[in-house]
Structure formats: structure tokens, C-alpha cells
Amino acid sequence: MKGVFMEEKPVKATMIERLFRTFNLLKEKVDSSGQIRPRQIVILRYIHKCPNHRTTISNLARHYQITDAAASQMVTYFEKKGWVEKVRTEFDRRVVYVKVSDGFMAEMKEKFTQMMEDVNNYMTYLGPKDALALERILEKTIRYMEDETPEEENV
Missing domain, CATH: 1.10.287 (Helix Hairpins)
Structure with missing residues (x-):
């Protein structure tokens, strides 16, 4: 079935050029806007879907199979952006939860x-x-x- 509709190389080349141009325009639009990246949205969505809309850094690390240190750095970055807040419970001030702001x-x-x-x-x-x-x-x-x-x- 390969090549049934587009036998001529110029047509295929034009289609590939248009696809690349479209993807590049989309990428430029997202990158230039300073918007959040899809992976970051997935992580923040995970946090928000957790019970009480919060989780611990250790749970994040475990879920995404990364080290606690990497999860902590990620949370710190998100916190600086204003995307998450760290919350302590009244019962145990040592436990820190992360919630989407x-x-x-x-x-x-x-x-x-x-x-x-x-x-x-x-x-x-x-x-x-x-x-x-x-x-x-x-x-x-x-x-x-x-x-x-x-x-x-x-x-």
C-alpha cells in the first residue's frame, strides 16, 4: 500500500516540508509564549488528582521513578513559578505536602x-x-x- 497516492517525489517532498513547517510553527508558538510544558502539566495534574489534591515529595519520586532529590528540585522549580505550594499538617509539622496552587x-x-x-x-x-x-x-x-x-x- 506504500506510495499508492503519492508517487511523485515533488509531492512527497512538499508534504514533508509542510508538516515540518507546521510542527515548527507550533513549537515556536508554544516556546515563545513561555507556557508550561506538557510533561509539567502531567505532573501537576497527578498532584491535583491525589487525595485532598496533594501529595508528598516522596510519593512524587516513587510515582515518577526518580530520586527524592530530583523530585525535590522539581517541586522547588514549580514553587518558584507559583504553580505549587508546600503545606504542612497541624498534626505533624515534619510532613510536607505539595499541592497545586x-x-x-x-x-x-x-x-x-x-x-x-x-x-x-x-x-x-x-x-x-x-x-x-x-x-x-x-x-x-x-x-x-x-x-x-x-x-x-x-x-
Whole structure:
């Protein structure tokens, strides 16, 4: 099935160039905005999903299979950014919990709202026909990549 639709090299080269350009534009937009990285969002989401929306540094280290020192550095970085707060319990002041800050949660809600507005603007720009085509192509691309990944790993 390889090469059924795109036999000419110039067409393939153009498609590859457009994909690279698209990815680079997306990367530039995210990097230049100083936004939080996806991995950081995953970690903060994990903290927020913990019981009482908090966890210890040791639990973070254990969950992400990193050292306590690395987890501590990560939490310190997040704390400087204002993304998390350290909380002590009244019962045992030696135990320190980490929780996602209320300010960060509000900021993420605002960013999510902005992202949805950006997507809506883009879909309006595309128009209904192209928006549906893009959705179909992205779904098909995801299925292709998910199906191809296991074979590539076995090679």
C-alpha cells in the first residue's frame, strides 16, 4: 500500500516540508509564549488528582521513578513559578505536602478558555467542510501512528 497516492517525489517532498513547517510553527508558538510544558502539566495534574489534591515529595519520586532529590528540585522549580505550594499538617509539622496552587488552577482555566477560542477561530477560518476533513485526517493519522508504533519497537 506504500506510495499508492503519492508517487511523485515533488509531492512527497512538499508534504514533508509542510508538516515540518507546521510542527515548527507550533513549537515556536508554544516556546515563545513561555507556557508550561506538557510533561509539567502531567505532573501537576497527578498532584491535583491525589487525595485532598496533594501529595508528598516522596510519593512524587516513587510515582515518577526518580530520586527524592530530583523530585525535590522539581517541586522547588514549580514553587518558584507559583504553580505549587508546600503545606504542612497541624498534626505533624515534619510532613510536607505539595499541592497545586489556586492561582495556577485559575491560570490554567484561563489558558484553556483561550485555547478553545483559538481552536474555534481556526475552525471558523477553515470552514465546515475543511474542518471536518482535518478532523478525519487527524483521526486517521492517529490510528496509523498507533498501529505502526508496536511494529517499529520490535525492529
